[in-house]
Amino acid sequence: MLITKLYESERVRFGSAGPLILMQYKSTPxxxxxxxxxxxxxxxxxxxxxxxxxxxxxxxxxxxRVPDDxxxxxxxxxxxxxxxxxxxxxxxxxxxxxxxxxxTFLSGFFLLSRAELLIRSFSTVPExxxxxxxxxxxxxxxxxxxxxxxxxxxxxxxxxxxxx
Numbered sequence: 001m002l003i004t005k006l007y008e009s010e011r012v013r014f015g016s017a018g019p020l021i022l023m024q025y026k027s028t029p030x031x032x033x034x035x036x037x038x039x040x041x042x043x044x045x046x047x048x049x050x051x052x053x054x055x056x057x058x059x060x061x062x063x064x065r066v067p068d069d070x071x072x073x074x075x076x077x078x079x080x081x082x083x084x085x086x087x088x089x090x091x092x093x094x095x096x097x098x099x100x101x102x103x104t105f106l107s108g109f110f111l112l113s114r115a116e117l118l119i120r121s122f123s124t125v126p127e128x129x130x131x132x133x134x135x136x137x138x139x140x141x142x143x144x145x146x147x148x149x150x151x152x153x154x155x156x157x158x159x160x161x162x163x164x
Contacts, residue, residue, distance in 0.1 A: 001145040003154045006040055009033065014040060015154055018141040019048040024056045026163060034073050040093055041081055042126065052132055053088035062064045078117050087135045088119040089128035098146050099140055 003017040012029045014037060015022040021040055031039075044051045068075075118135070122128040126148055133143050 019051045019139045022054045026058045027127050031069050050084050050086050052086045055090045057092045082117040089132045090121045091128045
């Protein structure tokens with residue numbers, strides 16, 4: 001399945017594939033980058049009744065040390081889009097104790113979240129893909145056309161800063 005790169009900086013990469021938005025975090029996104037995510041999700045939801053989300057976090061600081069404005073705006077987005085998201089896979093690819101702490105933090109955060117968002121954390125991309133494909137109401141293209149190779153190609157590219 002073709003994955004279209006929507007945006008890239010030295011911190012993040014965003015893409016889409018049918019009714020799926022992909023987000024890769026090398027470090028903490030800026031508030032403007034979170035606003036871009038909102039715009040991308042709004043655009044996808046004009047085309048599809050529901051979408052799914054696939055996040056990959058490469059460094060635990062990207063989710064554990066988030067400025068208040070970014071965290072608050074992200075929470076608003078969760079509330080705004082929750083009813084139209086089939087599911088959101090959060091893969092923390094970092095290794096070691098920090099990664100275990102990040103996944104534990106995410107699990108607790110999701111349990112306490114006000115948003116009715118189906119979200120789960122994983123340690124590998126294949127685990128996240130398997131879970132996302134199996135969700136009820138998942139779009140057929142994500143079950144049949146999206147492959148692990150597609151995700152590995154997108155998430156496997158090094159994130160590089162673009163020349164200004």
